[in-house]
Amino acid sequence: MAKKIAKLDQITNPIRQVMEKESSGGIILFASGALGILVANSIYAEHYQHFLHLPVNLSIGAVGLKKSLQHFINDGLMAIFFFLVGLEIKRELVAGELSSREQAILPFFAAVCGMLVPAMIYVACVAIQGGSAELYRGWAIPAATDIAFAIGIIALVGRGVPVGLKVLLVAIAIIDDLGAILVIAVFYTPQIELVPLLLGVVILSMMVILNRSSVTSITPYILFGTLLWVCVLNSAVHATIAGVLAAFCIPLRAKNKHGESPLLQIEHNLAPWVHFGILPLFGFVNSGVSFAEITSFSAVFFHPITLGITCGLFFGKQIGITGAIFLLVKAGWGKLPRGCSWQHIYAMSAMCGIGFTISLFIGALSYADSDLILQSRIGVFIGSIASAIVGFLLMKKVATLATSITPHKRARS
Numbered sequence: 001m002a003k004k005i006a007k008l009d010q011i012t013n014p015i016r017q018v019m020e021k022e023s024s025g026g027i028i029l030f031a032s033g034a035l036g037i038l039v040a041n042s043i044y045a046e047h048y049q050h051f052l053h054l055p056v057n058l059s060i061g062a063v064g065l066k067k068s069l070q071h072f073i074n075d076g077l078m079a080i081f082f083f084l085v086g087l088e089i090k091r092e093l094v095a096g097e098l099s100s101r102e103q104a105i106l107p108f109f110a111a112v113c114g115m116l117v118p119a120m121i122y123v124a125c126v127a128i129q130g131g132s133a134e135l136y137r138g139w140a141i142p143a144a145t146d147i148a149f150a151i152g153i154i155a156l157v158g159r160g161v162p163v164g165l166k167v168l169l170v171a172i173a174i175i176d177d178l179g180a181i182l183v184i185a186v187f188y189t190p191q192i193e194l195v196p197l198l199l200g201v202v203i204l205s206m207m208v209i210l211n212r213s214s215v216t217s218i219t220p221y222i223l224f225g226t227l228l229w230v231c232v233l234n235s236a237v238h239a240t241i242a243g244v245l246a247a248f249c250i251p252l253r254a255k256n257k258h259g260e261s262p263l264l265q266i267e268h269n270l271a272p273w274v275h276f277g278i279l280p281l282f283g284f285v286n287s288g289v290s291f292a293e294i295t296s297f298s299a300v301f302f303h304p305i306t307l308g309i310t311c312g313l314f315f316g317k318q319i320g321i322t323g324a325i326f327l328l329v330k331a332g333w334g335k336l337p338r339g340c341s342w343q344h345i346y347a348m349s350a351m352c353g354i355g356f357t358i359s360l361f362i363g364a365l366s367y368a369d370s371d372l373i374l375q376s377r378i379g380v381f382i383g384s385i386a387s388a389i390v391g392f393l394l395m396k397k398v399a400t401l402a403t404s405i406t407p408h409k410r411a412r413s
Contacts, residue, residue: 028276029152033283040288048288070285074357077278079229079243082174084274085147086247087267089174092167094252106325106334107171113324114172114352115179118142118316125308135304138366140187141376142312142383144180144358147173149384150351152279153392160399164337165344172321172352178241180358188365193235200231200242207249216256218266221249286357289377300378309363309379313353314386321349347394353387355380 039048054069067075093104119139126135150173154166207224215221225246233239252263300306325345328334336345363376 028280029149029283030156032280033149033287036284036287037289040290041292045290045292052285052288073278073282073285074361075233075239076229078282078357079240080270081147081274081278081282082177082240082243083225083247084243084267084270085170085174086244087250087263087270088167089171089244090248090250091252091263091267092171106328106337107168107175109328109334110168110321110324110349111172111175111179113320114145114176114317114349115143115320117320117323118312121316122308122312125311126304129304129307131304134367134369135372138305138309138363138372138376140180140183141359141362141366141380142309142316142355143176143183144355144362145173145176145317145352146354146356146358146384147177149283149354149356149388153351153354153388154348154395157392157395157399160401161395162337162339162344165340165348168337168340169348169351172348174244176352177358178244180362184237184358184362184365188362192237196231197235197237200228200235203228203231204245204249207246211249211251214251214254216251216254216262218262221246221262225249282357286360289381291378300375301382303375305372305375306379306382309355309359309376310383310386313355313359313380313383314350314390317353317387318346318349321352322346325349341398343394343398347391347398349391350387350394351391353391354384356384359384 036048039045052068052070055066056069056072057066119142122139122142123136147170150169151166154161154169203224207221207228210220210224225242228246229239229242232242250263250266252261255261256265301310322342322345325334325336326342329336336342359380360377363380364373367373367376
């Protein structure tokens with residue numbers, strides 16, 4: 001009986017194994033991020049920029065893609081990361097921590113409020129300081145959460161963090177980033193290419209048909225998923241959304257001839273490559289913000305853009321996410337994840353203030369002036385680092401308290 005229970009727990013909660021990998025992968029992630037910052041502000045800064053802009057060509061016959069190395073990592077390799085996270089979310093929605101209405105409703109409303117409140121704070125900061133109309137274009141910059149860095153932070157905390165809280169964080173971050181991608185598509189995409197987008201819809205429909213037909217072979221899903229990524233990339237919509245959509249089409253309950261779930265099989269095989277390869281490379285190429293052009297930090301910090309982004313990420317995420325969850329729980333429309341306290345929720349909301357990738361991307365789309373882009377990057381950097389530090393310290397304190405209390409409870413029993 002004990003063996004059966006252990007096997008069932010391994011099947012229904014493989015997120016535990018993933019998070020154990022991230023505890024060591026998170027260290028590598030932040031080391032690579034710190035290295036990117038150091039190199040971008042050193043005598044090797046020019047070489048770093050050349051590295052980011054190295055051309056990457058992928059072609060099959062006359063059809064091909066030509067991107068810089070940084071774009072290939074962000075739009076290509078990170079789609080694989082989103083694919084892995086999509087697998088985790090589907091598993092938890094279908095047979096895990098988010099399978100009930102009470103648990104599923106929390107991340108949705110928390111993510112929505114976690115986007116609206118930071119955007120409102122940004123707009124308020126620009127309005128109070130009498131900013132020009134151009135500055136309002138950056139309202140969506142503090143709305144995003146960087147999944148990779150947020151998960152890395154919570155993984156560094158180690159034991160004592162409830163699995164349900166980790167799942168909630170991933171769910172909020174995914175919904176948050178999907179919302180940010182939709183914002184980019186609607187407000188920041190100059191012109192969506194309808195032909196590749198419609199082709200992507202057709203391919204996605206075929207993947208759904210494969211799923212509904214209980215096809216358990218992984219090969220067709222990989223082929224169609226790759227084609228979906230190409231179509232979404234060429235449609236001008238952010239390509240990482242293709243990874244999530246493809247993941248939702250992978251069968252979870254159907255078993256192959258070996259009695260294995262295709263979803264769990266892919267997740268198990270893909271996780272090490274993501275945590276120890278893709279994420280560290282991503283951290284290195286995206287964290288290299290140069291401060292060489294800054295002459296006065298005080299003038300930059302109190303600029304409407306920088307102050308709005310910093311306050312939006314740091315305060316907006318905490319207020320929006322914690323407030324939404326508090327109202328839902330008190331109204332009886334949801335409940336906290338198993339083993340979580342309000343201290344856990346608040347610490348997690350602070351971690352969601354880590355913006356980085358999508359925030360930097362939206363900042364580049366928002367302004368044409370290089371000085372405004374620089375100020376937006378400083379705001380993202382300050383707000384994200386402050387959120388990471390505060391979130392880590394709060395979560396570490398709660399986790400340490402939880403692990404110190406548990407042995408006493410066990411001893412009494």
